[in-house]
Amino acid sequence: MPHLSELHGAATHLAVVAIPLYAVVLVLRRIGIAPWLASAEPWVGAGAVVGIALAGLTGLLVRGEAQTTLRGGDLRIGTIHFWLGIVLALLVVAVVAWRSVRSRPPSIGLFGGAILALVLVFAQGYLGGRMTYQHAVGVFDGGQLSQSAAGAAQLDVAMSEGESPAIAGRVAFSSAGLGCARCHGDLAQGARGPRLAGGVDLEGFRGVHGHGLFPRRIVSDTDFRAIDAFLRTLRR
Ligand code: HEC
Structure with missing residues (x-):
């Protein structure tokens, strides 16, 4: 089922396509090499306005996700993303409105506005990506990482209750544990992943999984050693 943050991601892409396209159209019209673009310009401009409107509206709907996900000062990145979005929207609307009353080739100032909009689109995309990919804003139910957290907690409990590492590690390895x-x-x-029977080394594990599914903060070295103890009971 799609949820609101997916809608923001989808809606944003219209703006991501239309705004740079609009900037390119203005550049070509300024240089004067493609006169036929005069009839395309209003359509591309309308696409940019609709795109920024959809991105803005869906962005307002998902604002709560940033406020309930980014701890403390980390919210700053969401605040910058929000205000840049406002500036970008005003800029796009101003440029398109100005163009709609003046059909002559774009002036140098207007051209500068289009380039600025282009830069802001990239900055917005970068910040939005940071929020999602680094900080997991909008990641539904904690995504795949929630199984990592639950599986590691289960493993820690089993070991603190005195379970042997190989047995606790077997459960952790299974789909009921870390998966x-x-x-x-x-x-x-x-x-899909390589054969691990017979044992593996910690560096190999951290190298592949340490910055993704199994960060060190969730799967400790002790957790890993229990899984490895289980893997060593299997024939290589
Ligand atoms: C979503 C799929 C997936 C899950 C879940 C997964 N792995 Fe992997 N793993 C892979 C893939 C794919 C590779 C190979 C990546 C590569 O070679 O670039 C890999 C590589 C590895 C390697 C490196 C092997 C080598 O020969 O260098 C180790 C060690 C490893 N995984 C251990 C684990 C352990 C332990 C778990 C559970 C805590 C686990 N993996 C869970 C997909 C997965």
């Missing part, structure tokens, strides 16, 4: 088996096979025989 390694979903990609490496139930007996670590290899599937």
Whole structure:
């Protein structure tokens, strides 16, 4: 089921396409090499306005997600994204409105406005990407990482209750735990991911998974050693 942050992502892409396209049209018209673009310009301009309006409206709908996800000062990135969005919207509307009353080739000032809009689109995309990919704003139910957290907690409890690492590690490896088996096979025989039976080293694990599904803050070295103890019980 799509949720609101997906709508913001989808709606934003119209602006991401239309605003740079509009800037290109204005540049070409200023240089004067494509006179036929005169009839296309209003359509591309309208696309930019509709795009920025949809991006803005859906952005307002998902603002709460930034406020309830970014802890403390991390919200700053959301605030900058918000205000840049306002500036970009005003700029796009101003440029398109100015163009609609003056059909002569764009003046140098207007041309500058279009280039500024282009830069702001990239900045907005970068900040939005940071919020989503680095800080998980709008990631539904914690995404795949929620299984990592639940599986690691379960493993820590089993070990603190005195379970042997190999047995606790077997549960952690399975789809009921951290879910390694979903990609490496139930007996670590290899599937989408390589064969792990016989044991693996921590560097290999951190190198592939440490900045993704299994960050160190969730899966500790001790957790890893328990899983490795289980893998060592399997034939290489
Ligand atoms: C979503 C799928 C997926 C899950 C879940 C997953 N892995 Fe992997 N893993 C991979 C893939 C794919 C590779 C190979 C990546 C590469 O070679 O670039 C890999 C590579 C590895 C490697 C490096 C192997 C080598 O030979 O260098 C280790 C170690 C590893 N995984 C351990 C684990 C452990 C332990 C778990 C569970 C805590 C786990 N993986 C869960 C997909 C997964």
